[in-house]
Amino acid sequence: MISRLVRGVRQLHRLPEVTRCAGSIRGWAGITSAYLGLTKLPYPARFEMRDGFVLPLESFHDLVTAWILFCRHEYEVPRDAKVVVDFGANYGAFAVLAARAAPHAKIVCFEPFPETFGRLQETIRLNGLEGRVTCLPVAVARQAGSALMNADPSIPSQSRGLGAASTAQATLEVRTLDLAGALEEVRRVTGTRRIDLVKMDIEGAEHAFLPEAMPDTLADIDAWQMEYHPNGPKQALFQALERSSLRLRHDQLDGENGGVAHFARARF
Missing domain, CATH: 3.40.50.150 (Vaccinia Virus protein VP39)
Structure with a gap:
């Protein structure tokens, strides 16, 4: 528990990305936790937007790609x-x-x-x-x-x-x-x-x-x-x-x- 808390604190600089994720992604808490390495998604998984668009995820690498595009706005x-x-x-x-x-x-x-x-x-x-x-x-x-x-x-x-x-x-x-x-x-x-x-x-x-x-x-x-x-x-x-x-x-x-x-x- 403590180690996960420490990892979370180290990711505070990502707060703007998390805020964007919360505003546009369904199940954003689980997606964010998996992206930050606090938990794991059961792949295959889905990255679902609130407006109906969806990305099928087969691995953590797919999640990183989705996050960079839709939450970091690269x-x-x-x-x-x-x-x-x-x-x-x-x-x-x-x-x-x-x-x-x-x-x-x-x-x-x-x-x-x-x-x-x-x-x-x-x-x-x-x-x-x-x-x-x-x-x-x-x-x-x-x-x-x-x-x-x-x-x-x-x-x-x-x-x-x-x-x-x-x-x-x-x-x-x-x-x-x-x-x-x-x-x-x-x-x-x-x-x-x-x-x-x-x-x-x-x-x-x-x-x-x-x-x-x-x-x-x-x-x-x-x-x-x-x-x-x-x-x-x-x-x-x-x-x-x-x-x-x-x-x-x-x-x-x-x-x-x-x-x-x-x-x-x-x-x-």
């Missing part, structure tokens, strides 16, 4: 957004966030890992979003074609990345599009060139292609929000976005080259 989706892109959609938590925040938006999700892609589709079906959300079993990478993805069953889906894995790891070949090709696919699906927001969380693969992105590739994107990883210097990522007149608005640091950055297009 990403911000404009209410008037019409087109939102989700690179690294995982099991669909951000897609639900975007659909909820921007009720008229079309959302295009990229998730290459087959098992996770199936979960993504199920999340979209569960929330009745098939008419607004398009799910593509594709990774964005340096070039179109295919790439190896880590398929080690002990790794949570949130941590799977592209790249040649060692012989000690299981791998799976997945389909890829380069950034320009992926954005063109979004425009084909949505029928418009303008993209209000790109969210990217692809476990470090951004370093393989984003530094080389041409300004024309990003010209029709109004905002870019991404989790960046310490696979390389963040400066190269930021400079590529800034060359396209996307300006840094917020950078939540998690180490020297890790964090979550929000960019928005400069208006002259």
Whole structure:
């Protein structure tokens, strides 16, 4: 009992997140307690919002993802957004966030890992979003074609990345599009060139292609929000976005080259 009390005191800095959770999540006390490590949820579980949206949780990692999005507000989706892109959609938590925040938006999700892609589709079906959300079993990478993805069953889906894995790891070949090709696919699906927001969380693969992105590739994107990883210097990522007149608005640091950055297009 005392040890749990001590752990709770250490989490007091999360009070604003807990307050948001209490205001929008059903069964918020149990969800909060499980997130803070005070108790455990019996997985599979559900992360249910008071307005009817729901996320199916298979593990603590899924709960962390849901909490970061809906209680910590790591990403911000404009209410008037019409087109939102989700690179690294995982099991669909951000897609639900975007659909909820921007009720008229079309959302295009990229998730290459087959098992996770199936979960993504199920999340979209569960929330009745098939008419607004398009799910593509594709990774964005340096070039179109295919790439190896880590398929080690002990790794949570949130941590799977592209790249040649060692012989000690299981791998799976997945389909890829380069950034320009992926954005063109979004425009084909949505029928418009303008993209209000790109969210990217692809476990470090951004370093393989984003530094080389041409300004024309990003010209029709109004905002870019991404989790960046310490696979390389963040400066190269930021400079590529800034060359396209996307300006840094917020950078939540998690180490020297890790964090979550929000960019928005400069208006002259």
